[in-house]
Amino acid sequence: xxxxxxxxxxxxxxxxxxxxxxxxxxxxxxxxxxxxxxxxxxxxxxxxxxxxxxxxxxxxxxxxxxxxxxxxxxxxxxxxxxxxxxxxxxxxxxxxxxxxxxxxxxxxxxxxxxxxxxxxxxxxxxxxxxxxxxxxxxxxxxxxxxxxxxxxxxxxxxxxxxxxxxxxxxxxxxxxxxxxxxxxxxxxxxxxxxx
Numbered sequence: 001x002x003x004x005x006x007x008x009x010x011x012x013x014x015x016x017x018x019x020x021x022x023x024x025x026x027x028x029x030x031x032x033x034x035x036x037x038x039x040x041x042x043x044x045x046x047x048x049x050x051x052x053x054x055x056x057x058x059x060x061x062x063x064x065x066x067x068x069x070x071x072x073x074x075x076x077x078x079x080x081x082x083x084x085x086x087x088x089x090x091x092x093x094x095x096x097x098x099x100x101x102x103x104x105x106x107x108x109x110x111x112x113x114x115x116x117x118x119x120x121x122x123x124x125x126x127x128x129x130x131x132x133x134x135x136x137x138x139x140x141x142x143x144x145x146x147x148x149x150x151x152x153x154x155x156x157x158x159x160x161x162x163x164x165x166x167x168x169x170x171x172x173x174x175x176x177x178x179x180x181x182x183x184x185x186x187x188x189x190x191x192x193x194x195x
Contacts, residue, residue, distance in 0.1 A: 030058055030125065031145060032067035043075030043151025046168045050077040050147065051119035053110070053133060054085050055126035056092060068125055068144050075151035078168075080117040084109075091132035103132070111136035120165050123147050 050072055058064040072079045090096055090106030097103075114122055114137055122141040124130050134141045146157040 028062065030062060030064045030067065032071055032125065033064060035071055035148070036067045040071060040074070040148065041152060043148065045076035045147070045151035047076060047078045047170070048120040048165060048168050049080055049118065050121045050123050051080045051082050051114045051117050051139070052144075053082060053089065053114070053122060053124040053129055053141075055124060055129045056088050058125055059086065068123070071148055072123060072144065075148055077121075077123075077147065077151070080119055082110075082117060083113045087113075089129050089132045091126070091128035093128065096128075096132055107132050107136045114139065120168065121147065121160070 052069055052072060054065055058068075069079045087110065088095075088106055089110040090103035092103070095103055096107070110133055114133070119139055122133060122137060122139050123144045124133065124141060125144045127143070130141050130143065140159045140163045142157045142159050146154075146159075149155070150157055150160075
């Protein structure tokens, strides 16, 4: 027997369950929002080039894009924006299992865009994204909070312990790739045109 749908409010057309979910969503916060509010102390990280990946849940769901970048920059890292940062990496919960071919293509595309900015480290705030991007990227990927902890006196993130990082450029100096005026042609990561 089918259960009746939840009653809808006459004034808004939204079910009471949807109103509760909306109220819960307004209370949910990303850890970086809290750290900005609490005033995380500035770090003393070497100015490694960090490509920040915007997880869909943060940028589209919670509309959080600035706090992670602000904190990483204040910690001492050079924060790099990734081309097509609004695109999904292909993880999207179970999407990478249910739509494996498309998820793989998205993951490769995201990794290629990340590589195009020549980072030393990739930062992300979503474990699913980290696993997905890590499948295709050659650069180590670390949770944003791990980098912030490291920059403020915590331990080296496990993903970086056995990874030799290049000597960071002096603050404000162009990266080696920029100085060399690299003219590489990157193969189209979307040869099938599926997006």
